[in-house]
Amino acid sequence: MKHRGRHRRRRRGRVVRAVLSGTALALTAAATMISASQATVTDNPGALQPLTSPAELGRLRLTEQPVPQQSLDRLAAAMGRPAGVDSVLNSADRTLRNADDCTSEEKAALPVAPAATRAYCWDPADAATREWQPASVTTSGGAGGDGRRGGNRVILSGWTHSGGTAAERGLARVAFVNAGDPDHLTYTWALLVVPVDGGRDYHGLASHVSGMVWYQDKLLVTASGGAGDALYVYDLHRIQRTTVTGDAIGKVPGGWSAHGYRWVLPAIASYRPAGGRCDRTTGAVAPCPEGLSLDRSAAPDSLVASAAMRSGGNRHTLLWRYPFSADPDRSGLLAADSSGSVAALEAYETKADDVRGVLSHRTGRSAEADWYLGRAATAQDGHGTLWRQDMQGAKTTSCGSSGTHHCWADGSGSLSYSAPTGEIWSLSGRVLFALPLSSVDEALR
Template structure:
């Protein structure tokens, strides 16, 4: 089955669903106690500096490397007809627990300010340190009306980090979350895989996933510092069902296995920096990504996670998505298959773990939101809003500390239809209103 940019969704003309209302969470212990180790206010990252040098922007150029159709079609022919997102949602076998049913430790990982509107912890079967939640994107990224077909969907990625055989494989998986009912979120895991060159087998994605964006029928994921590829691309129309429940990944006697997962999603393309991945020579280290629908065309936003104390300024930049219907969900490229950054900045902010680019209605200025992890592993992070004029941070507590954001936040994803931002800690998935973020800025 050759993919030619079809966007296979069943629209039935329904009006946009009502805004998902939620009651703000009472985070009593977290809101009143800010540890002394967090009281130090981090250095102000200052204003964004445009990156305009041809030599500097050339380092941000990506080379597209599609998986040949014959490879994908051979794998599809061997594994059987792909299933769609609806089929995965219908087979949901886990439930996210609402905040009151989560542990105190779970809830303490949530932001102090702004307070979360809604928050969920994972099914007890997934409440393990073996997997690190890393990224979130939603059907509001996938489609401008916020829905995929008739469903409101959240995709949340995790990377396996535990020692042992599975940890050595560095597996990455994505939870397909049915978010139609905000009081009852159910999900199913799908394992990310990469086809072999001949299309006769697949392997697990052996790279850390630190960011995801679901745009049209594609899922773009970052691949971490150890990979030569900056981004992998997955096709939501090419989800495959496994047939053997075994610890192996790939073709096995009797069919196909994925370490016990029912579904796999094979990569259909990758984007690579010509100079290689994340090096001191200038190749960027994209640590987090998000979607910006305020640009024309829509754009992919990236943030770089440099080490604390590094002399090198971190970069923020964006690529335009293609407007060619035959290239749905892929970046705009030139005749040589290269994607150039259409805008880039540097910032003194370090360890960026979440990025949003947002242009308020009626404003000509784009603002950037950056999330940072805490210096104290048990503390709270910070959330900054930056533009060309300067930077402001969310504040909380009597000492006006900036350590108000979630613990170990991984990602930011904006939903224009509801005005909420989805994010996650290493324990919980949560939403905050963007208006609440702005109100908390000092």
């Protein structure tokens, strides 16, 4: 008992030291003075502008395209009984480094204001490769209940392959992170795939994954590029084991391969623009969703999406949301009518450009939701900007003796709110970090 007590005290000490280290690290990166006020800089995006016309909302409509059940059953019968999240976590073969063990370059990517309270860096082998790029994050906080799986909190992070051979380029993988012990996060990889040939085979998703949401038992991800612009849906009860270790993807002599990965997630459905395609240049046909997050403070629970205007462009960034279905037989899917059509609940325009992360949350201060937008770092400054917008105006933090508003993370990856813990999770460069939503609002007060 004495030994166990000392272990608990040492562990609590490590947690406290990691929090203090991460906070001090972010503060000393660029500033010692932090303030927040109504932004007066020239790039203030101002108030959100609601879009209400049938034509504006109509171009956001999606069509649900499920993979036939027969195809999914055929694939499962050939590959063996599907596994769940717990099985994947139990096979973890990598460890995230705590903030104290991150390099100075990795630490420099963290937010300055508000500061991260937890920060982790990937296994050195994954941190060293530049061909795989992390871009999205979501947590088991959206899975329902207390946000735990098998007693553990879980984080998922989506990465895209941006180089290598033509066969590798665009592949998408997901890190399954066991975050049950905040001092010791472990993870392993699963490859995102799409069933083909009626479930007799599969191929890699081969798309850039910039947004990701875990809701109930489903994982929704953005896809752009090789597989076309769409939202793909994965069932976290339908994770399949591979049986052959090799570079090939799909059915091979002797079994099933996934470019060396032990696990694959076969898509069960996709959502595509009702008009058949989206437009990244003008958005005249339909905007292509890039950022995703889950809003459980809304009624009903909703999927939040963004399509960003690039700096210097001639159009505005769009923000909108879709309702999730309340039908128990459609858990984790969007609310669709009998024809499979999904309508947006609401939409807004914002003058904020280069938005990489989007989050919507109703805190009780007003009847409308606050929208949090993470903007990418500029070439002149190593940090991005975090805005909170509503229909009254916009606020951001300031930091440093010069009062700069470039206080947020370097890479400004996706934003994910975990209601059970009250934390926002995000990515900056190759650092996974978290901070309380309350600290964001306090800094903006």
